[in-house]
Amino acid sequence: xxxxxxxxxxxxxxxxxxxxxxxxxxxxxxxxxxxxxxxxxxxxxxxxxxxxxxxxxxxxxxxxxxxxxxxxxxxxxxxxxxxxxxxxxxxxxxxxxxxxxxxxxxxxxxxxxxxxxxxxxxxxxxxxxxxx
Numbered sequence: 814x815x816x817x818x819x820x821x822x823x824x825x826x827x828x829x830x831x832x833x834x835x836x837x838x839x840x841x842x843x844x845x846x847x848x849x850x851x852x853x854x855x856x857x858x859x860x861x862x863x864x865x866x867x868x869x870x871x872x873x874x875x876x877x878x879x880x881x882x883x884x885x886x887x888x889x890x891x892x893x894x895x896x897x898x899x900x901x902x903x904x905x906x907x908x909x910x911x912x913x914x915x916x917x918x919x920x921x922x923x924x925x926x927x928x929x930x931x932x933x934x935x936x937x938x939x940x941x942x943x944x945x
Contacts, residue, residue, distance in 0.1 A: 830915045841888040
């Protein structure tokens with residue numbers, strides 16, 4: 814927004830993060846964790862290669878994995894258009910801590926391990942519904 818004097822007026826709402834901002838940041842943070850979890854589980858399943866259900870479960874996990882990549886790209890695109898950048902992500906035994914910048918203002922959030930797990934399960938269930 815321009816002032817009548819030629820300068821730029823900063824809209825007070827531009828520095829306030831919205832719920833949509835937070836959701837896209839959370840999604841962008843959790844999707845790579847979901848990919849790691851899927852890779853770990855697919856690797857772990859190799860010891861059950863001789864079981865009948867092995868190929869069915871592996872196919873399902875690969876479908877989920879392939880569905881994650883477009884969602885990650887979509888989150889990345891939204892972050893770019895909303896002027897959001899992840900500055901740092903730290904994972905430890907307690908959970909995850911993310912520092913990010915929204916339209917020039919630095920924010921952060923922490924999710925306990927149990928909440929990360931619950932959020933990942935919700936994401937997984939939603940993807941499963943979409944994949945049919």
